Amino acid sequence: xSDTPAIPPIEDISxxxxxxxxxxxxxxxxxxxxxxxxREHVGAMEKDIVYREGTAVLYRYKPVEQEIYRIPLxxxxxxxxxxxxxxxxxxxxxxxxxxxxxxxxxxxxxxAPRRDEASLDLADYVDRFIAQSVARIxxxxxxxxxxxxxxxxxxxxxxxxxxxxxxxxVANLIAFATPVDFTFMHLFQAWAKKDHFDVDELxxxxxxxxxxxxxxxxxxxxxxxxxxxxxxxxxxxxxxDYVKSYRMFDRWAAETLPVPGEYFRSQIKLLMWxxxxxxxxxxxxxxxxxxxxxxxxxxxxxxxxxxxxxxEATQPLMNQTxxxxxxxxxxxxxxxxxxxGPAALRRLWPLIDDWLAERST
Amino acid sequence: MQRRWHFFRMxxxxxxxxxxxxxxxxxxxxxxxxxxxxxTESEQxxxxxxxxxxxxxxxxxxxxxxxxxxxxxxxxxxxxxIESLAERLDRIEDNIERMxxxxxxxxxxxxxxxxxxxxxxxxPPRKAG
Numbered sequence: 001x002s003d004t005p006a007i008p009p010i011e012d013i014s015x016x017x018x019x020x021x022x023x024x025x026x027x028x029x030x031x032x033x034x035x036x037x038x039r040e041h042v043g044a045m046e047k048d049i050v051y052r053e054g055t056a057v058l059y060r061y062k063p064v065e066q067e068i069y070r071i072p073l074x075x076x077x078x079x080x081x082x083x084x085x086x087x088x089x090x091x092x093x094x095x096x097x098x099x100x101x102x103x104x105x106x107x108x109x110x111x112a113p114r115r116d117e118a119s120l121d122l123a124d125y126v127d128r129f130i131a132q133s134v135a136r137i138x139x140x141x142x143x144x145x146x147x148x149x150x151x152x153x154x155x156x157x158x159x160x161x162x163x164x165x166x167x168x169x170v171a172n173l174i175a176f177a178t179p180v181d182f183t184f185m186h187l188f189q190a191w192a193k194k195d196h197f198d199v200d201e202l203x204x205x206x207x208x209x210x211x212x213x214x215x216x217x218x219x220x221x222x223x224x225x226x227x228x229x230x231x232x233x234x235x236x237x238x239x240x241d242y243v244k245s246y247r248m249f250d251r252w253a254a255e256t257l258p259v260p261g262e263y264f265r266s267q268i269k270l271l272m273w274x275x276x277x278x279x280x281x282x283x284x285x286x287x288x289x290x291x292x293x294x295x296x297x298x299x300x301x302x303x304x305x306x307x308x309x310x311x312e313a314t315q316p317l318m319n320q321t322x323x324x325x326x327x328x329x330x331x332x333x334x335x336x337x338x339x340x341g342p343a344a345l346r347r348l349w350p351l352i353d354d355w356l357a358e359r360s361t
Numbered sequence: 362m363q364r365r366w367h368f369f370r371m372x373x374x375x376x377x378x379x380x381x382x383x384x385x386x387x388x389x390x391x392x393x394x395x396x397x398x399x400x401t402e403s404e405q406x407x408x409x410x411x412x413x414x415x416x417x418x419x420x421x422x423x424x425x426x427x428x429x430x431x432x433x434x435x436x437x438x439x440x441x442x443i444e445s446l447a448e449r450l451d452r453i454e455d456n457i458e459r460m461x462x463x464x465x466x467x468x469x470x471x472x473x474x475x476x477x478x479x480x481x482x483x484x485p486p487r488k489a490g
Contacts, residue, residue, distance in 0.1 A: 052458045063479045070481040102483045114448045139466070143481070190401040196411025205418060213414070228390035235382055307394070357485035 023238040042248055044090040045099060050106070051136040055113040055120065055260070056129040058136060059083070061095050061105045069360035071171055072104040072137050073147045076130060076154035079259050080214055081252070083109030085340050086151075088248045092342050094349060101353045103360070104141060108133045108154075113260045118207035120260040122270070123285040126161040134169050147356060149174035151339055152309060153267070156180065159294070159317065160277065164284060166293040172359050174299045174352065175317055176338050177309040180291070181278040182271050184313035192268050199268045203261035211256035249336070278316050291316060297325035299355050301338055301348070308335045327355060 051058035077083035086107060087095040098105050108129065113120060134146050148170045150158030155178025162170045179185050192199070202209070219226065229246070236242040276282035282289040300317045302309075311330065318326050331338055331348045338344060400406055425440065432439045438446075 049458055049462075051462065052455060054455065062476070065483070066479050067483045068479045068481055069483045104479075104481075111451070114451060115444070116448070141481070187401060190407050191410055193404075193407035193411065196408045198411070198415065202414070202418060205422070225390065225394070228386050231386045232383065235379065235386075307398075361484055 042084045042089065042251065043087050044093040044096050045087055047087075047107075050140060051133055053129065053132070054117050055079075055111050056133070057109045057111060058133045059107045059109060060137075060140065061087075061099055061107070063104055064099045065102045068102045068104050069357065070143060071145045071147055071360040072106060072141050072143060073098060073149060073356070073360075074106045074108060074130075074133060074137060076108045076148070076150040076158045077110065078151060078153040078155075079110050079125065079157075079263065080153065080211065080257050081110075082255050082257065083107045085252050085336065088252070088340050089244070092245070092340055092345060094339055094344070097345060097349045098353070101357070103356070106133070106137055110257055112257050113208055115207055118261045121262040122157075122160070122266045125157050125263065126164060127285060130157060130161045131165065138169065144169055145171035147172040147174065147360065149176065150178060151176040152178065152335070156271070156277070159291070160282070160284065160289050162294050162296070163289045163291055164287055166295065170296055172297045172299070172356065173294065173323075174301065174356070175314065176301045177303055177306055177314070177335055178300070178317065179271075179309045179313040180316040180320075181313050182275050183278070184310045185272065185308075186310070187308065188272060192272055194273050197268070199265055203265045207261050208258045209261055209264045210258050214259075215253075215256055245341075249340070278320075291320045292322040294321040295323050297359050298323045298327070299352065300326070300328045301352070302328065302330050303333050303335055303338050304330055305333060306335045 045064075046062045047059040048062070049057055050060045075083070075086060077086070087093045090096060095105050095107070130148075134148075137146055138144060146169050148158045148162055150156070155175040158173065159175065159178060159180060162168075162173050183189070191197070202213075229250075233243070233246050236246075270276045270282055274281065277289060277291075280288070280290060298317055298321060300314055302311050302314050318328055329348065329351055331344070333341075333343060338348060429439045429441065
């Protein structure tokens with residue numbers, strides 16, 4: 001057989017040319033729309049604020065089923081990001097999926113901290129905001145148990161809370177891309193290396209750490225992502241769904257939150273430099289955080305191509321906790337694709353439902 | 362003949378310009394990111410980053426101070442003043458929310474149209490087999 005490229009039939013070529021011209025038109029029209037459009041609306045499901053204290057806001061999503069599981073689900077989002085990533089839009093919302101599968105869903109979300117909240121520390125997050133959210137959920141639902149889930153640093157906070165308050169109301173623990181062994185957080189280790197990164201000066205000077213600092217680190221890890229994203233956006237500008245999805249994710253990334261300086265200092269010194277959580281040397285308000293005290297069922301969810309939280313960084317959940325019921329899901333995709341998007345809806349979330357349903361009665 | 366047609370289809374698939382563009386972007390993205398990944402592992406990178414963060418901080422502060430005095434001279438509200446206004450509004454919003462929650466918890470009637478609580482008796486579906 002010859003290697004010479006064969007010419008496709010003339011009808012196919014003309015079809016393709018017509019299609020490309022149509023797409024080019026649509027790109028230009030939609031490209032203009034894109035440039036002048038307001039920010040994309042996010043949030044598919046109805047919700048109420050049920051607890052609020054400064055930076056912390058607890059939402060309860062309105063159940064959509066008449067009969068729901070006994071144990072409510074509380075999701076802790078990372079303090080540097082808005083929680084609506086769990087509920088971007090219908091058809092790619094984890095919240096919508098779980099509500100339709102019969103769960104009572106709460107999200108602990110964050111507002112940008114005020115200057116007088118610069119002194120909020122790890123203890124405020126794990127002992128105050130998460131603890132009070134759990135208590136409030138108990139008041140609302142009348143249930144003493146809760147499934148605690150967390151994403152990224154929200155997961156780390158959830159793990160610390162579960163260890164400190166064990167045995168307690170936490171009946172199940174779900175960790176989405178949750179770092180515990182921070183020696184494997186390669187990017188952040190390089191970015192904030194002890195010899196060159198003066199965290200004290202940064203915190204003392206700024207009080208509140210601006211989001212640009214974190215965004216800069218992410219851009220360094222993947223410098224081509226932003227440009228490649230825009231190139232792909234242009235190629236797909238004709239597609240309404242693609243553009244809508246791009247704009248929602250873009251809005252979420254752009255709305256990265258500042259974080260309180262003291263919390264940031266603890267994150268860098270205790271978690272990154274000392275790796276104290278992994279080593280069993282982390283003290284919160286004078287109490288030692290011992291992972292072995294977590295004996296409840298654990299579901300560890302990791303993304304195969306996560307450039308932020310590697311698989312190794314999550315492994316103490318699988319081998320240092322005291323639970324005898326530990327499961328792991330390694331999902332295709334990257335850091336964000338675990339909690340948002342149509343691929344997770346098809347592949348990952350049904351597995352979470354299978355695991356959690358039998359532990360929620 | 363059938364085999365030859367199959368060959369045509371294969372070649373045609375390989376020539377898809379959109380797919381080729383997407384493949385190109387993807388490969389470029391992976392290569393740049395890999396290169397950057399290697400770069401971040403070096404000690405020099407950490408040193409440069411630490412220095413850059415510090416310089417950025419100093420520059421930002423100098424710029425903010427400059428801007429602050431300029432806005433003051435023009436009798437315009439500065440960033441700090443706007444921030445403090447936003448924080449006061451935030452505190453008011455916070456208090457209103459707390460009052461609403463306190464009223465709800467102390468047995469005040471729920472807003473009209475409130476839905477009854479669902480039953481918490483759901484069981485997982487039976488697995489086939």
